[in-house]
Amino acid sequence: MNLFKAASVVSVLTLASRITGLMRELLVAALFGASATTDAFNVAFRIPNLLRRLFAEGAFSQAFVPVLAATRASHGDEATKTLVDSVATALVWALLITCVVGVLGAPWVVWLMASGLQQTGTGFDTAVVLTQWMFPYIGFMSLVALAAGVLNTWKKFVVPAATPVLLNVAMIAAAAFGAPWLARMGIEPIYALAGGVMLGGMLQLGVQVPALLRIGMLPTIGLRPSAVAAAWRDPGTRRILRLMGPALLGVSVAQISLLINTQIASHLTPGSVSWLTYADRLMEFPTALLGVALGVVLLPQLAASKARGDDAAYSGLLDWGLRLVVLLTVPCALALLLMPQPLVAVLYHYGRFSAGDVLQTSLALTGYGVGLVGLVAIKILAPGYYAKQDIKTPVMIAVVVLVCTQLLNLVLVPHFAHAGLALAIGAGALLNASWLWIGLVRKGTLQPQPGWGLFVLRIALVSVVLGAWMWWSAHAIDWTAWRSDWALRIAALAGVGAVCALIYFGGLAALGMPLRQMVRRSSVSTEQEAKP
Numbered sequence: 001m002n003l004f005k006a007a008s009v010v011s012v013l014t015l016a017s018r019i020t021g022l023m024r025e026l027l028v029a030a031l032f033g034a035s036a037t038t039d040a041f042n043v044a045f046r047i048p049n050l051l052r053r054l055f056a057e058g059a060f061s062q063a064f065v066p067v068l069a070a071t072r073a074s075h076g077d078e079a080t081k082t083l084v085d086s087v088a089t090a091l092v093w094a095l096l097i098t099c100v101v102g103v104l105g106a107p108w109v110v111w112l113m114a115s116g117l118q119q120t121g122t123g124f125d126t127a128v129v130l131t132q133w134m135f136p137y138i139g140f141m142s143l144v145a146l147a148a149g150v151l152n153t154w155k156k157f158v159v160p161a162a163t164p165v166l167l168n169v170a171m172i173a174a175a176a177f178g179a180p181w182l183a184r185m186g187i188e189p190i191y192a193l194a195g196g197v198m199l200g201g202m203l204q205l206g207v208q209v210p211a212l213l214r215i216g217m218l219p220t221i222g223l224r225p226s227a228v229a230a231a232w233r234d235p236g237t238r239r240i241l242r243l244m245g246p247a248l249l250g251v252s253v254a255q256i257s258l259l260i261n262t263q264i265a266s267h268l269t270p271g272s273v274s275w276l277t278y279a280d281r282l283m284e285f286p287t288a289l290l291g292v293a294l295g296v297v298l299l300p301q302l303a304a305s306k307a308r309g310d311d312a313a314y315s316g317l318l319d320w321g322l323r324l325v326v327l328l329t330v331p332c333a334l335a336l337l338l339m340p341q342p343l344v345a346v347l348y349h350y351g352r353f354s355a356g357d358v359l360q361t362s363l364a365l366t367g368y369g370v371g372l373v374g375l376v377a378i379k380i381l382a383p384g385y386y387a388k389q390d391i392k393t394p395v396m397i398a399v400v401v402l403v404c405t406q407l408l409n410l411v412l413v414p415h416f417a418h419a420g421l422a423l424a425i426g427a428g429a430l431l432n433a434s435w436l437w438i439g440l441v442r443k444g445t446l447q448p449q450p451g452w453g454l455f456v457l458r459i460a461l462v463s464v465v466l467g468a469w470m471w472w473s474a475h476a477i478d479w480t481a482w483r484s485d486w487a488l489r490i491a492a493l494a495g496v497g498a499v500c501a502l503i504y505f506g507g508l509a510a511l512g513m514p515l516r517q518m519v520r521r522s523s524v525s526t527e528q529e530a531k532p
Contacts, residue, residue, distance in 0.1 A: 013161035018285045020168035022347060025281045027175045030351030032190060034271035034278070034360075036123040041190050042277045043114040044130035045197065046262060048137040050113075051098075052145075060091075060142065063243035065149045066306075066386060067236060072153060073307040081217060084150060086234035088219030091146060093228055095139040102135040113259060114273070116266030123270075126188065133194035140201030147208035150217050159211040166207065167200030174199070243391060257402050257428070261421045264413060272418040275357065278348055279364035279422060283372065286332035290325060290376050306388050315447045318440065321380040323455065329376045330459055331466060331504050336369025338470040339496075345479040346486075346493045355480045363419035371426025374433035381436035384445060393439055401432045455513075462507035469503055470496075 032038045064087065072080045102109065110117070110127045117123040148160035174196025179189035212218040222228055231237060265272040305314040335343065340362035349358050368375075385394050405428035412420030440446035473496045482489040509515065 009157055009161070013158065013165075016162065017164040017168065020165050020172070021281060022285075024168045024171045024175070025278060026347055026350065027172055028193070029278060029348045029353040029357075031175060031179060033352030033354070034274035034357045036117070036270045037126060037188070037190050039114075039266065039270060039273040040117060040123045040127040041130055041193055042273050043110065043117060043262060043266065044127045044134055044194070046258070047102075047109055047113055047131050048134050048141070048197075050258060051102075051138045052141045060240075060244060061145050061149055063240045063391075064146065065153060066388075067240050067243065068149060069153050069304055070307045071236060073304055077216070083234070083236040084146075084217055085220045085222075086231040086237045087240060088143075088146060089222040089228060089231035090234075090237050091142060092221050095142050099136045099139050102138070103132050106131040106135065112263075114262050114266035116263065116268075119267075126190065130191065130194050133191070134197045137197050137201045140205045144204050144208060146219070147205075147212055151208075151211055151215070154215050154217070156211060156215065159207060163204045163207060166203040167197070170200035170203060171196035257405055257425070260406060261409070261425070264409065265418055265421060268413075268417055271357065271360070275360045276364050276418055276422060278344070278357075278361045279368055282343060282347070282365055283336065283368040283375070286329060286372060287375050287379070290328050290332075290379075302383055302388075311445075315445065316449070318380065318384050318446045319449045322377065322437075325376050325380055326373070326456070326459065329373045330463055331500065333369050333372040334463060334467050334470055335500070336365055336372055338467055339474045340365040340369070342474055342477070342479045342493055342496070345482075346489050349480060350486065358480055360418070363416070364422040367416075367419050367422030367424075368426050370423060371429035374426070374429035374431070377433040378429060378436065381433060381440065384440050385436070388445070394436065397432060397435045397439070401428045401435075404428060404431060458508055458511045458513050461511065462504055465507060466500060466503050469499060473499075 028038065028041075032041075068080065068083065071083050106128050110124065110131055114127065115124075117127055144160075144163060148163070151157070151160050171193060174192045178192030178195055182192050183189045209218060222231055261276075262273060265276055302314060302317055305311075305317065341358060344358050344361045344365060348361065349355070382394050385391065405424045408424035408427055409421060412424055414420075416423060437446070441448065477492060479489065479492075482492075505515070
């Protein structure tokens with residue numbers, strides 16, 4: 001298997017997810033703008049998403065995938081199926097209890113997340129109702145995470161990568177058709193989005209079933225008390241639970257930071273939560289396309305290399321991933337830093353989304369841009385620890401970074417408001433990534449290959465020229481003035497982007513950067529790993 005090809009497939013499908021996600025956000029922004037109502041929805045939607053990142057895609061995946069890959073490599077598919085059945089049974093019953101508690105405790109959950117919504121009239125009550133409708137989404141997504149872990153271990157990346165598109169399509173349909181229908185009935189239109197979220201969750205889980213059936217790994221869920229008890233006693237389940245402990249603490253650190261930031265933003269100017277959400281959606285484009293795609297592909301391969309004891313292949317995979325991160329993330333970071341207003345204006349400046357909203361979202365986007373390289377690099381560096389089932393080190397680093405981030409909030413938020421929150425996150429990501437990298441190098445897990453100095457120098461030289469072009473493009477055109485002529489504005493941004501790509505990759509090629517060799521190297525190294 002060519003890792004670059006696999007990562008490219010995941011990236012293309014993730015791109016489809018992010019494009020439909022942007023369409024979703026564009027539609028929501030145009031219909032609802034940035035207001036107390038959208039703040040209420042964003043807070044309510046963050047609650048199941050927070051738990052999804054905490055449990056489903058966070059601690060559970062970090063613990064489940066390495067154990068699953070090691071079990072398959074050491075004991076074969078039959079033992080792996082037994083593990084999947086036990087884990088699925090335990091997970092289903094735990095999720096059922098969690099969802100019931102979450103729905104009943106929605107008022108307390110919303111207060112913990114964003115008590116500042118109480119200052120905006122009905123904003124708090126709206127968030128509570130939305131949370132009660134959307135909380136079961138965590139159940140669907142946790143089971144999707146289990147299915148994705150199995151499929152990725154079998155190197156079936158297409159379905160897990162394409163699944164998020166279904167959520168976006170469901171929410172777009174809810175916003176386009178459900179919201180006007182509710183408005184005609186005299187009901188708050190934002191509630192239609194909650195229905196879209198639940199429909200999307202059911203669709204995402206449904207498409208996993210045929211994919212799991214094809215590889216013979218559709219879980220059998222135990223319903224009797226004796227079967228449930230046996231699932232919890234299974235050695236594999238208990239191993240995953242032991243790994244989830246420190247992993248949960250590590251992921252919790254990031255989510256605690258999000259919780260604190262949302263709480264702070266809810267006490268700022270109404271619309272602050274929404275401005276951060278819209279900026280975060282743009283920031284997630286490169287984060288998902290590069291970091292998440294590479295992380296998804298690398299984690300099972302790293303775990304398999306560890307099971308074989310092939311330290312050279314392990315280090316080579318990490319080095320290759322980091323080179324691609326630096327190569328592809330630097331121009332994206334420059335775009336967020338130097339062209340935030342054109343990006344926000346072209347994507348969001350329609351309907352009820354005002355020029356003031358463009359400015360405020362752009363400020364938040366700039367803050368995220370400071371740490372974009374770090375945010376993406378973490379997705380590569382952290383699996384370097386997880387695949388060796390070392391969860392404690394990233395946890396310790398994350399705890400220190402959380403403290404540093406909140407200290408930065410004390411300094412930045414009074415001066416930059418919601419943009420200070422984004423800037424603190426960006427600075428914290430750089431610190432986190434740097435610390436993870438140093439730890440891997442000191443342990444000898446990552447042994448940087450020759451040529452890094454020249455590699456970075458070439459990128460730095462080309463980035464100077466690229467940055468100058470971006471800065472000129474951002475200031476030479478009044479991007480908000482073209483609101484009525486959306487086609488011209490999109491064409492202008494596309495033209496600027498095409499020149500950016502020509503400057504960057506053409507400049508690197510002119511300086512002798514072996515871009516094709518990086519792809520071929522991934523193929524060769526992977527073939528070597530496959531040899532017994």
